[in-house]
Amino acid sequence: MFIIIVGGGKVGQYLAATLSQKKHSIVLVDSNEAKAQRIAEELDNVLVVTGDGCDPLTLENAQVEKADVLVAVTGDDEDNLIISQLAKECFKVNRTFARVNNPRNQNTFDVLGIDAISATTIISTMIEEETSVGDLTTLLSLKRGNLSIFELKLTSDSPVTGKKVMDLKLPADCILATIIREDRSIFPRGGTVLYAGDSIIVLSRPENQKEIKKLFIV
Amino acid sequence: MHIIIVGCGRVGANLGITLSAAGHNVVVVDKNPASFKRLGPTFNGITITGIGFDPEVLKRAGIERADALAAVTSGDNSNIMTSQVAKKVFKVPRVITRIYDPERANIFKRFGLQIICTSLISSEIFNNFLLQENKSSTVNVGKDSLKLDYIVNAALEDPSTPPRQSSESLRVRKK
Numbered sequence: 305m306f307i308i309i310v311g312g313g314k315v316g317q318y319l320a321a322t323l324s325q326k327k328h329s330i331v332l333v334d335s336n337e338a339k340a341q342r343i344a345e346e347l348d349n350v351l352v353v354t355g356d357g358c359d360p361l362t363l364e365n366a367q368v369e370k371a372d373v374l375v376a377v378t379g380d381d382e383d384n385l386i387i388s389q390l391a392k393e394c395f396k397v398n399r400t401f402a403r404v405n406n407p408r409n410q411n412t413f414d415v416l417g418i419d420a421i422s423a424t425t426i427i428s429t430m431i432e433e434e435t436s437v438g439d440l441t442t443l444l445s446l447k448r449g450n451l452s453i454f455e456l457k458l459t460s461d462s463p464v465t466g467k468k469v470m471d472l473k474l475p476a477d478c479i480l481a482t483i484i485r486e487d488r489s490i491f492p493r494g495g496t497v498l499y500a501g502d503s504i505i506v507l508s509r510p511e512n513q514k515e516i517k518k519l520f521i522v
Numbered sequence: 523m524h525i526i527i528v529g530c531g532r533v534g535a536n537l538g539i540t541l542s543a544a545g546h547n548v549v550v551v552d553k554n555p556a557s558f559k560r561l562g563p564t565f566n567g568i569t570i571t572g573i574g575f576d577p578e579v580l581k582r583a584g585i586e587r588a589d590a591l592a593a594v595t596s597g598d599n600s601n602i603m604t605s606q607v608a609k610k611v612f613k614v615p616r617v618i619t620r621i622y623d624p625e626r627a628n629i630f631k632r633f634g635l636q637i638i639c640t641s642l643i644s645s646e647i648f649n650n651f652l653l654q655e656n657k658s659s660t661v662n663v664g665k666d667s668l669k670l671d672y673i674v675n676a677a678l679e680d681p682s683t684p685p686r687q688s689s690e691s692l693r694v695r696k697k
Contacts, residue, residue, distance in 0.1 A: 358599055360625055382575060382603040386626075394629055408576055412603070415611050 308333065308371045308397075310357035310387050311378035312343050315403060319375060324349040331366045333357045358386045360394060368395045377403040385409075388418045440517045445510060452510040453481075456520045460500040464520050470494035475515050478508040524588045526551065526614075528574035528604050529595030533620065533640075535560035537592060542567045549583040552595075575604040577611065590616040598623050605635050618663070636664035646670060 305328045309316050312334030320343070324330045330350045334340045337354050344352040355362030357378065368374065374391040376384040384402040391397040404410050404422035413420035429445075443453040458465055464472060469480060469492045483490040484503040490496065498504070506516055523546045527534050530552035538561055542548040548567030552558065555571045572579030574595060585591070591608045593601035598621045605619040619637045621627040627639035643661055650657055650672035661668040 358626070359623075360629065380599070382597065382599040385603050385606075386599045389633070390629065393632070406573075406576070408578055411577065412575070412607050412611060416606055 305329075305372040306367075306370055307331075308363075308366050308368060308374045308391075310334075310374070310376045311384075311403075312336070312339050312352075313377065313379060315377045316375075317343060317347070319377065320347055320350045331371075333362060333366050358383055358390070360390055363387075363390060363395060368397060371395075371397050373397070373399045373401070375401045375403075379405060381405050381409045384420075385413065385416070385418060388420075389416070392418070439521050440513065442510075442513070443505070450509060452508060452513070454506045454508065454513065454516060456504045456506065456516070458498060458500055458502045458504060458520065462498075462500065462521055464498050465500050467498055468494065469496045469498070473519065475508065475512045475519075478506060478512055478516065481505045481507045523547065523590060524584060525549070526580070526583045526585060526588050526591040526608075528552075528591065528593045529601070529620075530554075530557040530560060530569070531594065531596055532560070534592070534594045535562075537594065538567060539565050549588075551579060551583055573600075575600060575607050577607060580604075580607065580612065585612045585614060588612075588614050590614065590618070592618050592620070594620045598626055602626070602630055602635065606633070609635070636666075638663055643668075643670075647672075 307323055307328050308331045309320050310333045312332055316332060320330050320332045324347065331353055332343060332350050333353045333355060334343065335354070335356045340352045340354040343350070353362065353366045355365060357363065357376070368391060374388070374397045376387040378384055381404060388400040388402045391400050400419060402413055402418050402420045404413060404420045407422045407425045410420060410422050410425060439457050441455045443455050445452045472480070474480065480492055482505040483492055483496065483498065484505065485499065504520060508516060525541055525546050526549045527538050528551045530538070530550050534550060538548050538550045542565050549570060550558065550561065550567060551570045551572060551574050553571065553573055558569045561569070570579060570583050574593065585608060591614050593604040595601055601619050601621060605617045608614040608617045617636060619635050621630065621637050621639050622641050624639050624642050627637045631637055646659055647670065654674050656672065656674050658669060658671045661670065
């Protein structure tokens with residue numbers, strides 16, 4: 305894939321280095337000439353363009369019209385927004401990602417339809433998920449589609465232990481995907497009975513987390 | 523009207539002073555508190571220190587009940603972002619954006635922003651005064667427009683400054 309990275313800070317450089325190793329062709333854009341020069345010397349397989357990424361001409365120099373993906377990771381949220389909007393609306397780049405430095409701007413990016421990633425938010429959500437719900441772990445959160453995969457460990461005290469799957473009162477947007485019992489996975493049917501020690505893999509909306517915990521554990 | 527001005531540079535400060543003198547409810551936002559000095563003693567509005575596109579700062583400025591917002595910081599990108607936050611997140615009925623870069627102004631017009639590209643307007647004005655030709659031109663800002671009429675008023679009658687000869691004849695004379 306052809307990927308343009310705008311912003312040659314730590315994040316931009318690391319992305320350029322790892323993605324170029326995975327055989328993607330990478331163009332990195334940074335407005336600081338000395339920095340751009342240094343990056344060009346350090347990273348062999350990365351083409352570096354010097355210029356302001358918010359300037360459509362710079363993006364054209366980076367051959368934005370051919371890009372499959374554009375990533376805006378400068379230290380300024382306003383720049384990341386404008387770069388993503390230019391790429392998306394003017395140059396029809398299929399996928400764009402913006403870095404959100406201040407988590408308070410996340411909602412702005414969401415409202416304006418720009419995919420945005422806030423490291424601070426991700427880390428704090430991870431910590432929250434690890435600490436707040438003891439026996440329920442979030443295995444994966446898919447932001448696109450607003451979907452989470454949870455794992456729950458059943459004990460003999462669980463209200464569902466000994467029950468059949470068809471008798472569970474699952475929330476509307478929720479699927480009991482798999483039961484892991486002694487290293488074997490069971491794909492549940494209505495008549496499958498749940499036992500203490502089972503690990504339950506549930507596919508659901510992130511906001512159902514509390515309800516699911518209540519149903520299976522407390 | 524409750525009006526928020528983001529950016530307290532020369533334009534923002536002047537706008538703040540005029541609007542507050544006209545009896546409007548004015549809140550001026552700037553990231554640098556020192557810039558509020560420009561507002562002078564007559565300004566009777568509110569000043570808030572903070573980044574203009576930060577939703578929390580805008581809420582403190584009363585954006586949820588604001589009738590209008592002007593984005594006039596020195597940064598084109600922050601003006602564009604502030605305006606989009608005001609328009610799309612907080613649904614402010616009237617949002618006016620100042621952009622220096624004509625190219626960016628042209629592009630973000632398509633995003634539904636009401637943009638005043640002051641570089642284009644000043645160059646138009648300079649052009650008229652330099653060439654002294656009767657001319658009227660129109661600048662579109664959203665659905666509204668600004669009409670500039672340049673009228674030559676006997677400037678050439680001043681005998682102390684006759685017009686120069688054309689550059690070609692000057693060159694010939696030098697030889």
